[in-house]
Amino acid sequence: MLKVKKAGNHGILLPQLKIGLDYSGPKADHIFVSHGHADHIPWKAKGAVYATPPTSKFMAFRGVKYEVNDLPFGKTVKTNNAQITFFPAGHILGSAMTFVESDLGNVLYSGDYRTPPSPATEGFKLPDARIDSFITEATFSLPVYRWADYGKLKADITEFARSALEDDYTPIFLAYNLGKAQEIMHLLKDLGHPVQIHGAGFKLCSVYEEEGFNLGSYETYDRNTCAGKILICPSSALNNGFASNVKKKRIAYCSGWATMESRRTQLTVDKLIPLSDHLDFFELIELCKKIQPKKTYITHTPNPEVVKHYLDEAGLLSEYLDSKST
Ligand SMILES: [Zn+2]
Known part of the structure; x- marks a missing residue:
């Protein structure tokens, strides 16, 4: 199983693969950016950085000075120990879920996401493969957050x-x-x-x-x-x-x-x-039931224990990814 580590405010590190997800720091050779919101941009990225073309443009508008490699949806980049593909996340234009496949297993990192997707995005699409580890944000992680039709x-x-x-x-x-x-x-x-x-x-x-x-x-x-x-x-x-x-x-x-x-x-x-660019609490739980990951990591949330409780009830193994997780 791949190790998943929280690193900084919004960053995730896969230390065995030296891959960073929205990660700023020296421990990743390859960094993948989920979308163009400022809190997800790796301002101090040290390795090669990849983003979808719209995200790359938003990063430039926001003042990113380093070079960003364009990685369109559905195209795969290979490192010496993994292959990485972006899938549309439905959050804002260019927003991507990052799918990392390796001999140690695979990981799907949601970034910020929304399903059903915003009509002003490229949509929402999951990989076909069975997911080992699903790293999900849970911004609206209480049952009070149920969006209207x-x-x-x-x-x-x-x-x-x-x-x-x-x-x-x-x-x-x-x-x-x-x-x-x-x-x-x-x-x-x-x-x-x-x-x-x-x-x-x-x-x-x-x-x-x-x-x-x-x-x-x-x-x-x-x-x-x-x-x-x-x-x-x-x-x-x-x-x-x-x-x-x-x-x-x-x-x-x-x-x-x-x-x-x-x-x-x-x-x-x-x-x-209440128009949100995130999915609501019930959509989050339903999506986890649909994906059936071997393990779900919960991040970007003020209420991890509530999400964990609902996932426990669904028989899904989960863990809150805080900065002490390894
Ligand atoms: Zn966002």
Whole structure:
């Protein structure tokens, strides 16, 4: 069986193979990056780094200076003791699950993932092979996190924008500037109404366009012309004066965390839309039952014991991967 070791905040090390997964450090010769969110980028990678072409572009936009080797989905790279293939993870554009095969067994590392996948991604696909070790994130690891049907979430988002505009209000969607923002733009394109997106998110949209995703009619946020447009920004931007000159506006907060009603008082928003780019708790447990890994490693979670309890009940061996695991 392959050894799996947590290394740093989000990094995973397979020490026998000298392979790192979202790993920063000196102990890996080959490092595979799951996606372009800043907390998964190996800022101090020492070995050869591989990412899908969209992830590689996002990394460059975010300031990565070292060379990144493009590894498209379904193509395999071989090291002297393993072969590695990316599978689509459904989280954001370019997000990948990393499948490592070796004589010591195989490992599937989920990165951040979502199934059913976001429509603004390449989808979600599992390897055909039987999985020995499954390393899964569990961001939303409590039974309170059960997402609504996607059709309903899409209708809520569309209706929020349409009714605000009809009432002569400016709709603002609070959404993270990589992934969620573009998913909302992709959903709203059929309204045919112009969108302005916060500058940090705007520059990332070009990667979606290059990959063939239609984000509708959009431009970068301009304080002087934003009134009456559909606006998208991260929640932090509101505190920094984003659209503060627009008097008639309605604000929707789009995040899995919106499931917890208390966010409304913290953020002073008009609507909470629990649209997440992660899978929910029940989807996670069902996926583990479907995969039937010999062992499941739980990571990136505040509640490992809850996930472990449900996996125990399903007869699935699991372990919380903390920094002391070997
Ligand atoms: Zn992510």
